[in-house]
Amino acid sequence: MWIDLVHPDKTEERLVEGLLGMPLPTREDLKDIEPSSRLYVDDHGVYMTASLICKADSDLPVLADVAFILGGNRLITVRYAEPRSFDLFTAALGRSKAGYHCGAAVLAGLLETVADRTAEILEMAGARLDRLASEIFLDRRAAKKRPARQLEDKLLDIAGFQRLVSKTRDSLVSLSRLVGFVLSVEPLRRHEEASALCHVVAHDVQSLSEHAAFVGNNISFMLDASLGLINVEQNAIIKIFSIASVVFLPPTLVASVYGMNFKLMPELDWSLGYPFALFAMALSAVIPFLFFRWKGWL
Template sequence: MVRIFYKEKKQIRKENDVRMLSQIPNVIWVDLQSPSPEEEEWIESKCQVSFQTPQEIVEIESSARFFEQGDMMVANSNFSKIDQHGYHSYPVSFLIKNTTLFTYRQGDSKTFADTVKKMRVYVEPFETGIDIFLLLLETRIEADADLLENMSREITNISKSLSNEKKPKQEILLKINTLQENSMMLRESIIDKQRVLSSIQRSRLFPESYRERLRIVLKDISSLTEYTTFNFERLEYLQDTFTGLINLEQNQIIKIFTVVTIVFLPPTLIAGIFGMNYQVMPTILHPYGFYLALILMMLSSTAVLWFFKRKHWI
């Protein structure tokens, strides 16, 4: 699907028929969402642009994330989203030629839908495709901030549940591990944008009048990076706390086994002594010898328990 946005007087119009592209004046944004090969070829021939393949878009080398070709700037970045299956990232390619923005992506995205809504509400500021490009980035940063806030709430809930749980559960550790993975994924996405925008800021093709706004965007991205670091530190703290609680529980179990073993050592010693098979054995013929041995066993165990209690070991 291809959406063509153009400015007519003070209104932003949209055209979905790609064949009308050559007849539309003042085109500021061409959005290619999972385009067909025919649509992609049509736009490339009419606008004299060349889109990268999906494999080239996801390359992580600096030369693949941002480069210039004549009068074109090409920037590739990863956007994040959350659904019922968790956090995911998807690549988006931006191409700016003269004053027209071209975006190439696979699948739908709430960021682009929100950007279109803002364009319809605030018409005046959008004169060129660079305005749309910066608006997309600002909208994406707001979405990333919402994801971080959502993640922070999940971390707070885990912290509260960990405080209320007398016995730590395995599910909590799995949640912490999942949030750590999501936090790293989101941090990678934010740092990727920071790297790409830093390259754009140094570009000779990027208009000087937009550089101050771009610096503000980079500043917002830096604050998000710090926030992801804070979230990751909180998760590490919770993981250490969980591990400490597990160790305490295991130590308590080992302590119980140790006390039980030591308590039964003196009775075992007494039983071993009185169970020796010698012909001459004191009290072996005593009518109360058996009961005397039982009393000694009970007294020895009681003495050990009293000693442990006095030392506050149990």
């Protein structure tokens, strides 16, 4: 009832085609197939191609094109990647009490597992995003001890989440088209249980798409908040340098005045001229400093 071709070579493809009497898409076909030609029916059976997310637990999740073919009361899948949903479905076959008597029923169960795995990916992304939010929005005392580049490093984590959620949303769009097409073909209409399960999967895919959009909005908020905090820290550093330059500007003016060495400068011959100049420079620095403290700019 189910023939799963994983990384098949030319010999295996010809063998299965000879046994089933129907053509199978090759790896090049899956790569070159147009979006408008992913779902069709011909004399041999029902041909469907969906993009499923793979390597969701890694730093570089990817989309893999998987072919689903219903023909001769069998399901044939052709894939050159290993989505975890297939392993989960295979492992659950031995524990499931429900019987699979045709390829349409196997397809419905497999699509349900794909939707469940997608939900798990979104839940994992949401949990990791919450942990990242708690690391970014520290309290004020902890933020003062935070390394300057820590927030900039968080931007890479946010970019990773954005890639994961983006790939997941693309996979959900592809899965939604496939499920909608499956519900309209003859093999599913003849099988009431499989048809009912596909209706449930279609509803789940719609809910997951809304949840993915919600997670995507949270990621956008996290990105904007991180950039805002980085700007606040940079502005604080610039403010310190600006205040320091203003504080030291009056002493520089006093030193410049008494460094001109004109003949008619009484303070040059005064015995207390040097300490007076030092006192004037210190006072001219303290007064702006106290004024900034009073205004709350420090």
